[in-house]
Amino acid sequence: NAGVTQTPKFQVLKTGQSMTLQCAQDMNHEYMSWYRQDPGMGLRLIHYSVGAGITDQGEVPNGYNVSRSTTEDFPLRLLSAAPSQTSVYFCASSIGGASSYEQYFGPGTRLTVT
């Protein structure tokens, strides 16, 4: 299994541009989440999904959209990039049910907005 994969690894955007961060997992996990991590800070939850077609907001959802059309993929869209969205973005997945305590994280996407 590849686990959780994220693309791209690095991205530079200009203010106002839009883009999609890709996240995929091949473990047939029900739950997927997006976090952002700013320098010296812990992770903050942006959006999460409990299955295909079902998404919900986390702590810091503004400026981001998500959709979950398949179990495997959970893309994160930046609608109009702002410098405040400069961060490292992590995608995570976990199985449902009684063993869903363990989240598997991807390697991250480092985004800079100028």
Added chain:
Amino acid sequence: DAKTTQPTSMDCAEGRAANLPCNHSTISGNEYVYWYRQIHSQGPQYIIHGLKNNETNEMASLIITEDRKSSTLILPHATLRDTAVYYCIVRAYDRGSTLGRLYFGRGTQLTVWP
């Protein structure tokens, strides 16, 4: 979710046990204690979790006080590769939509020195 308090940083000599404390005085009866760690620039990694009994796995041991208001993560023989930020998270387990929502604070920076 109950709030957790962890020291900002700790040091440990290689080969010695690293004991990382966490206070969660407002923990509820149905809330679990989870520990994750994040090695520099990588995605967080699950370590262990528990409800009220002490737990041990191949990575660490988790000691939860009888009143459940605090816990300690123990790395029995710390190595240089254990240098990381360690996050203590308290979260209720439920089978519903909120399971994907793990809230990370700033954690404890553990530095293992030779």
